[in-house]
Amino acid sequence: MKKVLIILLMVFIIIQFFPIDKTNPTTNQGMDFLKIKNTPEPIANTIRNSCYDCHSNETKYPFYSNIQPVAWLLKNHIDEGRKELNFSTFATYEPKRQAHKMEEAAEYVEQSKMPLESYLLGHSNAKLTDRQRKELAEYFRKIEKETETNPL
Template identity: 65%
Template sequence: MKKILVVLLVAFIILQFFPIDKTNPAPTPGMDFLKIKNVKPEVAQLINTSCYDCHSNETKYPWYSNFAPASWFLKNHINEGRKHLNFSTFATYLPKQQVHKLDECAEMLEKKEMPLESYFVGHQDAKLTEEQRKILIDYFKKEKEETERKMVF
């Protein structure tokens, strides 16, 4: 048993020599969702608190991001989140893509698939009340409709 613990400890120490890159891409205010959509401050705060760590280039890495293998899981999660939706580069999406992304935002909130339960471990402030969830769902649906109206076919 003692040998197993020593091996696990040594393995854990060795893993720490393979840190993740915590560098965020440079901010691009002219492409950021909260800037281009002129989101009301109370809605912007909800989006920023519950979505931006994984779905923007403004990730704030928590203390546990300093320790492998948790850091690897976290980095992979952030990369996947940005791949599916990146609020920091929202203006680069074509209008049709923006409509789809906004629809997905509302749908993920309705199904309570976002924010992820695992995110709440270190981010209790990201938990949404039913009222806050409804505010975001209504906002994303309204924004989707407005974006559709502006589309040129």
Template identity: 65%
Template sequence: MKKIITVLLVAFIIIQFFPIDKTNPVPTPGMDFLRIKNTPPEVAAVITSSCYDCHSNETKYPWYSNFAPASWVLKNHINEGRKHLNFSTFAVYEPKKQAHKLQECIEMIEKKEMPLESYFVGHQDAKLTDEQRKILINYFKKEKSETERKMNL
């Protein structure tokens, strides 16, 4: 048993020498969802606290991001989140894709699939109340309709 604990401890120490890259891409405000959609401050605050760490280039890495293997899992979540939706580069999406992404936001929030439960461990402020869910869903629906209206002009 002592050998197993020693091996695990040595392995834990060794993996600390393989840190994640915490460099965020340089923000481009003119491409950011909140700016281009002129999002009201109260809605922007909810989106920022519940979505932006994984779905933007403005990730704020928590203390546990300094320790492997938790840092690896976290970095994978961030990479996947940005791949599926990046609010920091929302303006580069074609209008049809923007509307689709907004529909996905609506569905994920309605199904309570976002934010991820695991995200709440270190971010209790990201947990959405029923009222906040309703506000976000209505806001995303409004923006989706506006985007589709502009596409049909």
């Protein structure tokens, strides 16, 4: 049993030498969702607090992003989040895709699928109240309708 613990400890120490890349891609404010949609500040703050760490190029990496294998899981979540919806590059999406992403975002917020429970464990300030969920879903639906009506 002692040998197993020593081996596990050694593996844990060795994997610390394989950190994640925490470099955020450069951002262009002219492509950012909050800017191009003139998002009201209260809604913008909610989106920044609850969505931007995983769904933008403005990730703020927490202390545990230095500890493997947790950091690998974290990086995977961020990469998947950006792939699914990246608010920093929202202007590059075709109008149909923008509308679809807003529809999905509204549904995920309403159904409490976002933010993820695992994210909320370390980011209690990202937890949405029922009122914030309602406001955010309504805002995303409003942007969806505006995009469908006036795609440019």
